[in-house]
Amino acid sequence: MLIDELITVYKLERKQAPKTMNDLLDLFQKKYITGEIDINYYRKIYYFLNEEGATSAYEFI
Numbered sequence: 001m002l003i004d005e006l007i008t009v010y011k012l013e014r015k016q017a018p019k020t021m022n023d024l025l026d027l028f029q030k031k032y033i034t035g036e037i038d039i040n041y042y043r044k045i046y047y048f049l050n051e052e053g054a055t056s057a058y059e060f061i
Helices: 002-014 021-033 039-051
Strands: none
Touching: 002 021, 002 039, 021 039
C-alpha cells in the first residue's frame, strides 16, 4: 500500500512519524524539487495524498 511506503520513508528520514498528510506531502515535494524522485512518482504521491486531504503550501501562494 502506498501510504505505508510513504510513512516508512518519512520515518527513516525524519526520525519521527508524520503528524499529518501535509507532512508527507512536504517531504515528497522536497524530494521532487531536489531531483530525488521523478515526476511520475511525485504525481502519483501528490494525487494520492491530495485525495486523503493533504494540501500543498504552494496552493496558498
